[in-house]
Amino acid sequence: MKAFYASEQKRHDPKAFLSSGAQKPNPEKPERVERLLAGARAAGCTIERPRDHGPGPVAAEYLDFLEHIFVRWQRIEGASAEVIPNIHPIARGGSYPASAVGQAGYHMADTACPISSETWQSALWSAWSAVEAAEGVMSGAPAAYALCRPPGHHAFADVAGGFCFINNSAVAAQTLRKNAARVAILDVDLHHGNGTQGIFYARPDVLTVSLHADPVRFYPFFWGHADERGEGAGLGYNFNLPLARKSGDAAFLDALDVAFQRIRAFAPEALVVALGLDAFEGDPFGGLSVTTLGFSRIGEAIAGLGLPTVIVQEGGYLCDELGDNLTAFLTGFGGGKKR
Numbered sequence: 001m002k003a004f005y006a007s008e009q010k011r012h013d014p015k016a017f018l019s020s021g022a023q024k025p026n027p028e029k030p031e032r033v034e035r036l037l038a039g040a041r042a043a044g045c046t047i048e049r050p051r052d053h054g055p056g057p058v059a060a061e062y063l064d065f066l067e068h069i070f071v072r073w074q075r076i077e078g079a080s081a082e083v084i085p086n087i088h089p090i091a092r093g094g095s096y097p098a099s100a101v102g103q104a105g106y107h108m109a110d111t112a113c114p115i116s117s118e119t120w121q122s123a124l125w126s127a128w129s130a131v132e133a134a135e136g137v138m139s140g141a142p143a144a145y146a147l148c149r150p151p152g153h154h155a156f157a158d159v160a161g162g163f164c165f166i167n168n169s170a171v172a173a174q175t176l177r178k179n180a181a182r183v184a185i186l187d188v189d190l191h192h193g194n195g196t197q198g199i200f201y202a203r204p205d206v207l208t209v210s211l212h213a214d215p216v217r218f219y220p221f222f223w224g225h226a227d228e229r230g231e232g233a234g235l236g237y238n239f240n241l242p243l244a245r246k247s248g249d250a251a252f253l254d255a256l257d258v259a260f261q262r263i264r265a266f267a268p269e270a271l272v273v274a275l276g277l278d279a280f281e282g283d284p285f286g287g288l289s290v291t292t293l294g295f296s297r298i299g300e301a302i303a304g305l306g307l308p309t310v311i312v313q314e315g316g317y318l319c320d321e322l323g324d325n326l327t328a329f330l331t332g333f334g335g336g337k338k339r
């Protein structure tokens, strides 16, 4: 399987992370890239650099913000080293603000996505890795892996959040839609894919399915509940499967079977897997208890859908097994048989 990654994606190096009121080192570290590259290589992937794909389907106003906010922010007297908003609009009813501070609040959902000088290039190349993987699948490859870092599934169309700036899984799905009438996104990250859900919430052509730790007491809190099913033309095309904290392989695989029923009924022509590896029992977030062998079985099970598949990296944080878990998933996927 081909894997796509550009070295620019490693330059983004967020420092701060405000978690439940406490400032901590940001866990979305560049070192993740090394672990994931090693994991992909161990699974037999060849690593290729994506091409420049231009701005694509992402909102122009938001991309302009991402590209220029760091330099604008530094003009503020006593500016912080990273862009972190101190104000958020309660809802988007008002006017689009002109100031750097106002726009940071408008485009950044929380404090877990600080923007530094390198963030824009890293986020852009991460999205292009997703485009390149999707184009590979559109050209006939049965599957491709996009080593997307920074991750994307908490980013809405014009809002960063939760370590994410551009929603790479959504970009992959939208790219696949050029050839496929229906695309499903299956998100197996520990956290609910709220940005992905938000982007496609009113659309019936992209089914969004997410397995995740129950958000009743877990990020992203406001989204990911079972009663969020889509709206308008998209009603019935969003499916959330919240899992009890510390659920292990058996519960995860059972929920995956339920997800497969919905995906098969939708009859997609292509699949995007939003592959978080933070459901791992040893991940620093500690929300679920999937094992390394479990990731292999999850990969094998997803391959059983028999769909052209773009695998997009989402979360999964530094622990000794991070690379092994990617290898396990990709190897399991490669060994999976259509059922």
Ligand SMILES: [Zn+2]
Pocket (backbone or CB within 6 Å): 189, 190, 191, 276, 278, 314, 315, 316
């Ligand atoms: Zn996550």
